[in-house]
Structures are given as C-alpha cells and as structure tokens.
Amino acid sequence: MNNIPDEPAQLKFISPEGQKMEIPPEGALGLLALGAVGIKAWRQARKEAGEPSHWYRKSPENDDKTHEAEKND
Numbered sequence: 494m495n496n497i498p499d500e501p502a503q504l505k506f507i508s509p510e511g512q513k514m515e516i517p518p519e520g521a522l523g524l525l526a527l528g529a530v531g532i533k534a535w536r537q538a539r540k541e542a543g544e545p546s547h548w549y550r551k552s553p554e555n556d557d558k559t560h561e562a563e564k565n566d
Contacts, residue, residue: 516535
C-alpha cells in the first residue's frame with residue numbers, strides 16, 4: 494500500500510477569524526517568523542507565480558569563467 498500522495502501537500506494559513514491568508518510571492522516578515530514552514534510556503538508561492546528560485550548552483554566550469562572575468566575588470 495502506497496501512502497505517498499501524487500501531488501505535494503498545499504500549505505494553507507488560516508487567520509484566527511477563519512479567513513484564508515494568501516502568501517505573496519515577494520514574501521513577508523511574518524513568514525520568516527514562522528520558520529521552516531513559512532519559508533516553505535513562500536517558496537511554494539514563488540513557484541506557483543512562476544518566479545525563479547534564488548537558490549541555484551553554478552557548475553564548476555562557469556564558476557572559473559566568472560572569476561576570470563572579475564580579475565580582468
């Protein structure tokens with residue numbers, strides 16, 4: 494039996510009054526205060542908005558070229 498869902502879980506934030514709170518793609522200080530859960534919700538909102546991730550890894554060959562260009566400037 495497979496208990497893994499087909500789609501990732503959607504994070505939802507509900508205010509004490511019962512209203513759904515939208516997560517803005519640009520983020521909010523309150524999300525940071527929530528810690529990892531808030532950061533995950535922010536990343537999910539950015540992904541749904543089609544905004545690129547700030548987290549990426551350069552390939553080593555491109556990293557060397559970047560350093561050479563900086564030396565020549």
